[in-house]
Amino acid sequence: MNLLSQIKEIRSKISGKILFDENLSKYSWFNLGGPARVIFKPKNLNELSIFLKNIKGFSNIKVLGAGSNTLIRDGGFNGIIIKFEKSFSHISLFDKNTIIVGSSTLDKSLSNFxxxxxxxxxxxxxxxxxxxxGGIRMNSGCYGEDISKILLSVQAMDLDGRIKVIYASDINFSYRSCNLDDNLIFISATLKGIKNNKEKIKKKMNSLIERKKKDQPSRIKTCGSTFKNPENNKAWKLIKDSGCAGMKFGDAHISEKHCNFFVNNGKAKSSDLENLIHQVKKEVFNKTGINLELELQIIGEKT
Ligand SMILES: Cc1cc2nc3c(=O)[nH]c(=O)nc-3n(C[C@H](O)[C@H](O)[C@H](O)COP(=O)(O)OP(=O)(O)OC[C@H]3O[C@@H](n4cnc5c(N)ncnc54)[C@H](O)[C@@H]3O)c2cc1C
Structure with missing residues (x-):
């Protein structure tokens, strides 16, 4: 039986949505991307496990969070996209300073909690x-903090539909990356902070938010930093010093406010953004000898 027939058969066993050939542009902050062969939105863990067991052996599977770090190519994704909905965005207090959170919870909601x-x-x-x-996969962070500093453990499902608990002490985190297997689907996480005065926490949050507003553009179609900062250097500065500020490809631009933020100005194609990325990488290498590494995740098929 082929994949699509297998999936159509599973449909009767589960209530989560299964979509075919749905356009992915609304699943990425760039607002770009062709169709996915299949999108599965499990309602609960049991459904996710049943689904994975039924398509055993098929591994072209990608989870999307908020899509704020993912460029999806114009040719779409010739596999299965897993997209968690509300039932995976629970947050609860475990003890006085430990929180258990579903993997599709927005970072901002966790911060507020x-x-x-x-x-x-x-x-x-x-x-x-x-x-x-997405934050765990990317070890996301800013202003000297990142997820690895507060993570105790991650609960994940493998492609055989089995649940695993991985302790943070067994994960190698580095700058915007971790060594967790690409095939693991994170379902929830346990994180730990320190008890503190509410006023002090609020003050710190506000000052970080203000700093961000000052440093980075908002209300644009972007996925944040395109390249990782090389050691002891800043990607935006290398891009600027290499004369790339203002560079564009079709409607794919470099933000005027932050040279490492690339933007879909309205009518860009994913290929325009990829061309811009390659051009900037080349210019920076030619001028500085530094090979910029992508922070942005790119998935899918070229047209
Ligand atoms: C305006 C703006 C500002 C930003 N500022 C910052 C910043 O200050 N610091 C920073 O680090 N990043 C920043 N980013 C980038 C981005 O927000 C982070 O990388 C974020 O953590 C990505 O989360 P996501 O859910 O959107 O991941 P997605 O883009 O959906 O996915 C990213 C990766 O994580 C994987 N993934 C997502 N969910 C799961 C899951 N449940 N299980 C397994 N794998 C999963 C995906 O497969 C993909 O490989 C910014 C982005 C924007 C648009």
Whole structure:
């Protein structure tokens, strides 16, 4: 039986949505991307497990969080996109400073929850527009903080539909990356902060949010930093010093406010953004000898 027939058969066993050939542009902050062969939106863990067991052996599967770090190519994704909905965005207090959170919870919601419960350490999450799942995969962070510093464990499902608990002490986190297997689907996480005064937490959150507003553009179609900062350097500065500020490809532009933020100005194609990325990478290498590494995740098929 082929994949589509297998999936159509599973449909009767589960209530979560299964979509075919749905356009992915609304699943990425760039607002770009062709259709996905299949999108599955499980209602609960049991459904996710049943689904994975029924398509055993098929591994072209990608989870999308808020899509705030993912460029989806114009040719779409010739596999299965897993997209968690509300039932995976639960948050609860485990003890006085430990929180258990579903992987599709927005970073900002977790940060607010920590504030309400007088737990410090989560303030930086108020500045990141992604989900906890994406944050763990990317080891997202800002202003000296990142997820690895507050993570105790991640609960994940493998492609055989089995649940695993992975302790943070067994994960190698580095700048905007971790060594967790690409095939793991994070379902929830346990994170720990420090009890603190609510006023102090609020003050820190506000100052980080203000700093972000000053440093970075908002209300644009972007996925944040395109390249990682090389050691002891800043990607935006290398891009600027290499004469790339103002560079564009079709409607794919470099933000005037932050040279490492690339933008879909309205009518760009994903290929325009990829061309811009390659051109900037080349210019920076030619001028500085530094090979910029992508922070942005690119998925899907070229047209
Ligand atoms: C305006 C703006 C500002 C930003 N500022 C920052 C910043 O300050 N610091 C920073 O680090 N980033 C920043 N980012 C980038 C982005 O918000 C983060 O990387 C964020 O953590 C990505 O989360 P997401 O849910 O959107 O992930 P997505 O883009 O949906 O996915 C990113 C990766 O995570 C994987 N993934 C997502 N969910 C799961 C899951 N449940 N299980 C397994 N894998 C999963 C995806 O497969 C993909 O590989 C910014 C982006 C924007 C648009």
């Amino acid at each position: 920590a504030l309400e419960n007088s737990i410090s350490g989560f303030e930086f999450l108020s500045c990141i527009p992604g989900t906890i799942g």
